[in-house]
Amino acid sequence: MLSLQNQSGIEMKRLSFLLILCFLALSAAAQNATATFGGRITDENGPIEGVTVVAIHQGTNAQYYATTNRGGWWQLLDILPGGPYTLRIHYFGYAPLTIRNLYAYAGQNTVIDADLEAGTTYVHSDEAATSMRVGADLGGGRVPVSPLGYDLVSQRIYTPVAFDVRQEAELSGMAQQWTTPTGSSRFHASAYDFYTFGEAVTGLRNTAGLTVATPLGNQDYQLFAGAQYDRYGLSAAGRFDARLGEANRLSLSGGRVAGALGADAWGGGDFISQLNGGTASNRAQVLWSGDASLRQLRVGDDFTLAAGPQRILAGVQLAYQQHLALDSTAFRGDFYVQDVVRLGRRLTVQGGLRFSIPFTFSPRLSFYYDILGNGRLVMRLGTAVYGRRGEGTIWKNLAAFDTRLPGQFLLTLEGVYGQTWRKAFHISSLNVMAHRYELTARLERPLTERMWALASYTRANGFVRDRVQAGFHYRMPWSQWTATTLTLRYDGHSIDASYLSSAYPAPENWMWFHQIEARLAQDIIFPAGGRDHTLQITAYYRYNIDRTGYLMAGLRYIL
Numbered sequence: 227m228l229s230l231q232n233q234s235g236i237e238m239k240r241l242s243f244l245l246i247l248c249f250l251a252l253s254a255a256a257q258n259a260t261a262t263f264g265g266r267i268t269d270e271n272g273p274i275e276g277v278t279v280v281a282i283h284q285g286t287n288a289q290y291y292a293t294t295n296r297g298g299w300w301q302l303l304d305i306l307p308g309g310p311y312t313l314r315i316h317y318f319g320y321a322p323l324t325i326r327n328l329y330a331y332a333g334q335n336t337v338i339d340a341d342l343e344a345g346t347t348y349v350h351s352d353e354a355a356t357s358m359r360v361g362a363d364l365g366g367g368r369v370p371v372s373p374l375g376y377d378l379v380s381q382r383i384y385t386p387v388a389f390d391v392r393q394e395a396e397l398s399g400m401a402q403q404w405t406t407p408t409g410s411s412r413f414h415a416s417a418y419d420f421y422t423f424g425e426a427v428t429g430l431r432n433t434a435g436l437t438v439a440t441p442l443g444n445q446d447y448q449l450f451a452g453a454q455y456d457r458y459g460l461s462a463a464g465r466f467d468a469r470l471g472e473a474n475r476l477s478l479s480g481g482r483v484a485g486a487l488g489a490d491a492w493g494g495g496d497f498i499s500q501l502n503g504g505t506a507s508n509r510a511q512v513l514w515s516g517d518a519s520l521r522q523l524r525v526g527d528d529f530t531l532a533a534g535p536q537r538i539l540a541g542v543q544l545a546y547q548q549h550l551a552l553d554s555t556a557f558r559g560d561f562y563v564q565d566v567v568r569l570g571r572r573l574t575v576q577g578g579l580r581f582s583i584p585f586t587f588s589p590r591l592s593f594y595y596d597i598l599g600n601g602r603l604v605m606r607l608g609t610a611v612y613g614r615r616g617e618g619t620i621w622k623n624l625a626a627f628d629t630r631l632p633g634q635f636l637l638t639l640e641g642v643y644g645q646t647w648r649k650a651f652h653i654s655s656l657n658v659m660a661h662r663y664e665l666t667a668r669l670e671r672p673l674t675e676r677m678w679a680l681a682s683y684t685r686a687n688g689f690v691r692d693r694v695q696a697g698f699h700y701r702m703p704w705s706q707w708t709a710t711t712l713t714l715r716y717d718g719h720s721i722d723a724s725y726l727s728s729a730y731p732a733p734e735n736w737m738w739f740h741q742i743e744a745r746l747a748q749d750i751i752f753p754a755g756g757r758d759h760t761l762q763i764t765a766y767y768r769y770n771i772d773r774t775g776y777l778m779a780g781l782r783y784i785l
Contacts, residue, residue: 259392259403260498260509261330262537263290264301265338266571267315273298274342277317281328284310287411287445288469292504301532303507304498307332307381307405308361315340323347331359332381332403333390335537339571352566352574354592354606356626356640358384361405377416377437378452378463378481380407386664387624387642389592389608391562391578392528392541406465406479409448410439413785420764420780427776431457446470459484473500490517494524505532511543522547526560535568539578559583572596586613592624604628618659619647635679638668662688676701691736693719707752713745739771760784 267277277294283306292300309329316322320342328349330336334357339348361381381404385393388401415438422431437452446469453462463481470476480493494513501508509528516522526543543560564578573595580588592608606626613619626640646660668682678699685692696716703709718740747764762782769775 259307259332259405260304260496261307261332262301262303262335263305263311263313263328263330263338264299264335264532264537265340266298266535266568267294267300267317267340267342268298269320269341269343274317277315277342280314280316281305282312282314283308284312285410285439286408286448286467290504295534297534299532299534301505301537303500303504303530303532303537304509305330306408308408313338315342317342321345325349331357332383332405333392334383335566337568348601350596350601352568352594353389354576354594354608355385355387355389355624356606356638358386360384377418377435378406378454378461379404381405387608387610387622388612389576389578389590389610391564391580391588391590392539394543394560394580406463406481407437407439407450407452408465408467409441409450411441411445411448413441414439415785416782418780418782420766420778422776422778424774424776426768426770426774433778433780456484458486459489474498488518491515506530519551520547520549537566539564539566572599588612602630613647619649621645621647633671634674635669635671638666638670640664640666640668642666662686664688673699689722691720691722692738693717707750709749709751711745711747711749713743715743717741740769741771742769743767757785 263281267274267279273294273296275294275296275298277298277300279292279294279300279302281290281302282288285308286306288306290302290305292302294300307330310326311328311330313325313328314322315324323340323342323345325338325347328336328338331351334351334353337348337350337352340346359381360383361379383403385401385403390401393401393403415436417434417436419432419434422433423429433454433456435452435454437450439448439450441448448467450463450465452464453460455461461482461484463479465477465479468476475498476495477498478495480491482489482491492513492515494511497510499508500506507530509530511524511526511528513524514522522545524543524545526541528539528541531538540563541561543562545558545560547556547558549555560580560582562578562580564576566574566576568574573593575591575593577591578589580586580590582588588611590608590610592610593606595605595607597603597605604627606624606628608624609622611619611621622642622644624640624642626638629637631637642662642664644662645658646662647657648659649657664684664686666682666684668680670682671677671679678697680695680697682695683693684690694716695718697714699711699713701709701711718738720736720738723737743766745764745766747762750761750763751758752761753759760783762784764778764780764782766778767775768778
């Protein structure tokens with residue numbers, strides 16, 4: 227059995243590298259996605275027209291403005307993901323309302339309703355899909371355990387079932403998005419140097435990196451630049467943002483990721499224009515990405531119109547691909563429309579259609595329903611079809627309930643069921659190639675300033691049958707000068723080894739693999755030059771699925 231585990235561990239390592247590179251290639255098309263804020267303002271007499279809403283991104287000092295319409299609705303379109311944001315609500319005759327520590331998530335909408343008479347607010351997401359969030363600026367998101375790798379990425383969001391038509395889902399129906407960090411309204415920098423040793427590595431390995439975020443001249447122009455060097459070579463990312471007046475924003479970004487199988491590079495830009503007093507937005511995009519086997523160029527344009535409780539989207543994306551290994555080229559055009567509408571405070575309906583040439587047809591429909599009207603019991607439902615010509619079609623469905631418990635815990639019961647078809651929209655048992663299901667129970671305490679906790683179990687019938695996850699994160703500030711952070715994470719899953727090789731016959735092909743991560747960091751904070759400086763001493767241990775582990779230790783300096 228030990229030999230079997232070791233062979234599978236090697237295969238899983240190779241598979242992991244392939245998945246990482248595939249992820250980078252797929253998610254490049256969705257990099258630097260924007261986010262949305264929206265809601266409704268009322269008092270004891272109902273909705274209020276003419277209320278001013280201002281959202282301020284604390285890191286960049288970017289400011290976004292909206293005014294409520296006759297129905298009390300307001301929306302901020304195509305804003306920067308991340309945060310924290312401070313939201314201010316002003317109306318004559320009422321005390322201003324201020325909401326702090328809001329976060330915007332790439333490709334997602336955050337709802338902020340307010341009652342000026344009572345002075346209360348209600349903040350939630352109206353997305354039907356479950357999203358796994360990892361990143362440096364994800365308040366309320368999941369905790370990144372690894373001490374490295376997140377300096378060059380501000381958000382990485384994984385969606386198992388993609389209902390947003392802007393997301394070009396894989397054939398499995400999954401979608402991933404990520405964003406490059408932005409510059410800052412004030413100079414910031416970080417540098418780190420880590421050494422790795424243990425039975426899972428050969429010799430002593432060094433990893434070092436540096437990031438800089440700064441304004442250029444005034445705060446309308448901002449730059450981020452970062453680099454990391456390890457045994458695979460140099461990885462780097464950069465981003466330039468310019469605010470061109472009150473209505474236009476330009477973003478240019480690019481980078482290179484070095485890995486075990488080579489390097490993947492990308493570069494591109496977005497130009498966003500706010501139209502009609504902010505009730506409409508147009509986003510033009512261009513992106514190039516490539517590695518040793520595939521190069522692709524994408525251009526696209528999204529137009530969004532806010533019409534009271536609705537967000538209406540229409541977009542087009544054209545892609546040219548060059549397969550170097552096959553010495554072939556391909557062209558693809560995608561066209562999509564979508565309507566998101568809030569039917570009262572409790573129900574949000576999202577429907578859309580994505581059409582591609584060569585022919586594919588991807589309709590998507592989802593519902594978010596707040597059963598009690600206070601966020602304590604939420605139902606999420608959705609169905610979608612994804613496909614590619616010559617590659618089959620998948621029909622995927624989601625049903626979930628979220629229940630808020632005492633102590634800020636969130637209990638989620640979720641089921642995902644899918645069918646793979648040989649032909650699109652041919653309803654017949656002979657057309658079904660495979661059935662897939664996943665049943666998940668997850669208890670999570672979302673990340674606050676100090677603590678995060680997670681316990682999750684998933685049962686499925688695919689390559690991974692059972693999966694158990696558990697995590698804990700706690701930050702203890704001993705004083706204003708020092709703080710200690712402890713993060714633990716366990717991931718155990720059973721896999722069908724016959725997927726890797728026919729040498730593993732049933733019934734012994736189901737095997738459990740375990741992965742344990744632990745991180746201990748000590749922050750020493752000291753003032754100098756009118757600002758705080760942080761020296762972070764970190765030790766990180768990881769026990770791998772092939773029964774080997776390694777220890778990483780080093781220093782990080784944050785200005």
